Amino acid sequence: MRTRLLYAFFGVLSTVVGVALGHLVASLTNPSASPVLAVGSQVIDLTPTPMKEWAIAHFGSNDKTILIGNVFAGVLLLAAVAGLLALKRFVYGAALLVLLVAVAAFTALNRPSADVGDLLPSLAAAVAGVASLWWLDRSRHPETGAANSAPAVEGAGTNRRTVLVAAGVLTAAAAVMGGAGRWITSYRTRPENVQLPAAKDAAKALPAGLDDRVPGISPFRTPTADFYRVDTRLSLPVVSIDGWSLTIDGDVDNEVTFTFDDLLAMDLIERDITLTCVSNDIGGKYIGAARWLGVPLKTLLDKAGIDNTRADQIVSTDVDGMTIGTPFDLATDGRDAMIAVGMNGAALPREHGFPARMIVPGLYGFISATKWITRITLTTYADTDVYWTQRDWATDAPIKISSRIDTPKPLSTVKKGRTVIGGVAWAQHQGGIDKVEVRIDGSAWQEARLGPSGGQDYWRQWYLPWTAEPGQHSLAVRAVSSQGDQTAVRATPFPDGSSGIQEVVVTVE
Ligand SMILES: Nc1nc2c(c(=O)[nH]1)N[C@H]1C(S)=C(S)[C@@H](COP(=O)(O)O)O[C@H]1N2
Numbered sequence: 001m002r003t004r005l006l007y008a009f010f011g012v013l014s015t016v017v018g019v020a021l022g023h024l025v026a027s028l029t030n031p032s033a034s035p036v037l038a039v040g041s042q043v044i045d046l047t048p049t050p051m052k053e054w055a056i057a058h059f060g061s062n063d064k065t066i067l068i069g070n071v072f073a074g075v076l077l078l079a080a081v082a083g084l085l086a087l088k089r090f091v092y093g094a095a096l097l098v099l100l101v102a103v104a105a106f107t108a109l110n111r112p113s114a115d116v117g118d119l120l121p122s123l124a125a126a127v128a129g130v131a132s133l134w135w136l137d138r139s140r141h142p143e144t145g146a147a148n149s150a151p152a153v154e155g156a157g158t159n160r161r162t163v164l165v166a167a168g169v170l171t172a173a174a175a176v177m178g179g180a181g182r183w184i185t186s187y188r189t190r191p192e193n194v195q196l197p198a199a200k201d202a203a204k205a206l207p208a209g210l211d212d213r214v215p216g217i218s219p220f221r222t223p224t225a226d227f228y229r230v231d232t233r234l235s236l237p238v239v240s241i242d243g244w245s246l247t248i249d250g251d252v253d254n255e256v257t258f259t260f261d262d263l264l265a266m267d268l269i270e271r272d273i274t275l276t277c278v279s280n281d282i283g284g285k286y287i288g289a290a291r292w293l294g295v296p297l298k299t300l301l302d303k304a305g306i307d308n309t310r311a312d313q314i315v316s317t318d319v320d321g322m323t324i325g326t327p328f329d330l331a332t333d334g335r336d337a338m339i340a341v342g343m344n345g346a347a348l349p350r351e352h353g354f355p356a357r358m359i360v361p362g363l364y365g366f367i368s369a370t371k372w373i374t375r376i377t378l379t380t381y382a383d384t385d386v387y388w389t390q391r392d393w394a395t396d397a398p399i400k401i402s403s404r405i406d407t408p409k410p411l412s413t414v415k416k417g418r419t420v421i422g423g424v425a426w427a428q429h430q431g432g433i434d435k436v437e438v439r440i441d442g443s444a445w446q447e448a449r450l451g452p453s454g455g456q457d458y459w460r461q462w463y464l465p466w467t468a469e470p471g472q473h474s475l476a477v478r479a480v481s482s483q484g485d486q487t488a489v490r491a492t493p494f495p496d497g498s499s500g501i502q503e504v505v506v507t508v509e
Pocket residue numbers: 227228229230231232233275276277278318322351352353364365366368369370371372
């Protein structure tokens with residue numbers, strides 16, 4: 001009995017050593033070819049939907065961990081069996097180990113972006129696993145093996161010592177290799193280290209804006225470090241690409257899962273898009289303009305098959321189970337909705353959704369811009385209430401046409417004489433800005449001069465030269481787009497975005 005237990009342990013330890021080395025080799029070559037991760041994501045893929053729903057209902061966002069945990073429990077059980085077989089005949093046990101690794105190798109090769117090199121981690125795992133089992137086996141019978149040619153002063157004590165040494169060495173090796181693999185993978189896949197391919201469909205160079213000509217105006221492109229941040233998180237999720245995947249499920253023809261590498265292997269688009277938060281007050285700062293790089297949402301939805309879908313809502317879920325719902329018809333009407341992986345020429349920073357987030361031009365962030373996204377579910381508004389709808393915010397919330405005065409600042413003091421009033425205006429996916437008008441002290445609206453266009457999904461800078469006379473003055477701005485004018489009717493951000501006209505008061509001396 002004790003010998004059996006010992007051999008079951010041999011099988012498990014050998015498997016763990018193999019997996020650890022496989023993980024280490026994968027971390028150095030291609031992290032998503034790791035036997036652990038390949039099997040893990042395949043399991044997620046192959047789990048029947050009802051079981052997955054059950055897991056999500058019972059374990060929430062831990063569903064993946066639980067599912068993968070079960071599989072590894074199963075693998076370890078088989079590993080124990082391999083050990084027991086080795087007790088009978090070594091080759092039987094070795095064969096079962098190789099079979100286990102072959103399944104991992106097969107799933108690694110089965111990923112959409114796999115190549116033959118992805119076999120390397122599994123190969124290393126097989127060799128290490130079998131070698132470990134062999135060593136452990138020999139350590140019990142030093143007299144029969146070449147591995148241990150210690151003079152046969154045999155006693156149970158000597159055997160126990162050689163077994164303990166072998167097991168100890170292998171356990172330590174597994175811990176070191178597994179730990180190193182994890183560390184290398186997460187280090188190599190830090191946002192700063194992620195190399196993004198060039199876009200297949202690149203954006204034109206952004207024209208020089210009014211940044212230098214109008215002091216105090218918002219830069220035409222918001223530097224990433226200054227980009228506003230709005231989310232429900234207290235602490236930033238630290239997601240490693242290692243183990244991250246994006247699944248599309250719900251009312252689709254077939255469920256699909258993509259790794260980060262899978263996304264990078266697809267044709268990427270690059271677009272200049274101005275993101276706006278529904279909580280932005282008139283004149284507020286929750287707006288930013290950036291260059292986004294990503295996979296068109298349509299590419300991914302088509303791989304899942306949406307021709308027969310009855311979905312009217314696309315629910316996206318982040319790493320922690322937070323949900324955002326996007327109107328299906330708007331996200332699929334031809335606009336540049338994408339799963340973005342890059343922002344302003346680099347990988348997304350953790351603050352803005354690393355490794356991937358959704359971007360849909362023309363919709364407020366709370367119904368479209370899911371950061372740290374892991375799942376896209378096609379469903380209906382009748383069936384699924386997401387985070388913000390549970391809190392009575394709108395489900396349908398196009399960004400309202402609006403404008404902001406950046407300079408002079410409200411309640412500031414301006415030197416008399418020639419100066420300039422300037423700011424930004426936006427009408428994303430509503431034709432872009434046609435005209436901006438400024439009203440000084442309640443007189444007639446005057447047309448401001450516009451900066452260059454960055455496309456209809458991007459904001460526009462504007463300015464108006466002004467000869468300021470001493471005294472108090474009130475300045476107002478409004479935007480006009482081909483599809484409507486900014487309304488003067490005041491609305492609070494709740495439930496579907498603020499409206500009204502910004503008016504700032506300044507003192508001229
Ligand atoms: N996972 C997640 N994604 C999210 C949110 C969130 O709370 N959690 N907030 C949304 C809101 S309300 C906005 S306005 C945008 C803001 O994106 P940014 O922080 O990159 O500017 O992200 C959206 N994506």
